[in-house]
Amino acid sequence: MIAIYPGSFDPVTLGHLDIIQRGCRLFERVVVAVLRNPNKTPLFTVQKRLEQIRLATQHLTNVEVDAFDGLTVKYAQMREAQVLLRGLRAISDFEVELQMAHTNKTLSHQIETVFLATSNEYSFLSSSVVKEIARFGGSINHLVPPHVALDIYQCYAQNNQISTQITTEAIPSRKSTPMESPTTEILRQQEA
């Protein structure tokens, strides 16, 4: 069975990765699908988010990472997937997720939404929380993969939104120069 795990992933967190890893044990294939959403102003481009997720999931053999636009169920049909995989953290998620699942059911009766409950340690974690902590100089090393932490710090540094108040322990050791993209650099090193 093929499952689509759709979302914004701006950026991918350890909470998302936990859902992906557990999904991989349940389904033959998990397609992490990043929505190209013209209504949102994300921190990272879709291309960058794809790179971040690919690097973070490269140890998983049955994961694919892709971008899509339009309706999620149409994308799922195109990929011949039977399941939409989503995570649930709290009641607040439940309301939105249930509405989404019901809407999707009206659009395609064949496709089932499957929810995985968040793991305890990630129940508070969201991409927004990560960005907020980083913006104000806190450490995010326990919340996202190292290459994503570098990307975020770099992004805020470039935007002058992060200040000298970032403590050195908040920033993982880095080899790249400030203007380079750490994720791209890591991918390049691995391809070499």
Ligand SMILES: Nc1ncnc2c1ncn2[C@@H]1O[C@H](COP(=O)(O)OP(=O)(O)OP(=O)(O)O)[C@@H](O)[C@H]1O
């Ligand atoms: N910590 C987590 N545990 C379980 N599921 C999660 C977690 N974080 C996100 N998800 C799930 O991943 C899917 C994609 O979520 P999304 O890309 O909106 O991430 P987010 O962390 O909620 O980001 P944002 O703060 O931008 O809303 C949703 O189903 C969401 O419920």
Ligand SMILES: CC(C)(COP(=O)(O)O)[C@@H](O)C(=O)NCCC(=O)NCCS
């Ligand atoms: C992308 C997403 C799954 C929400 O992702 P998010 O949890 O990252 O906000 C949802 O907005 C979506 O499916 N968008 C595509 C448009 C669509 O299919 N809408 C109908 C279902 S609400």
Ligand SMILES: [Mg+2]
């Ligand atoms: Mg969300």
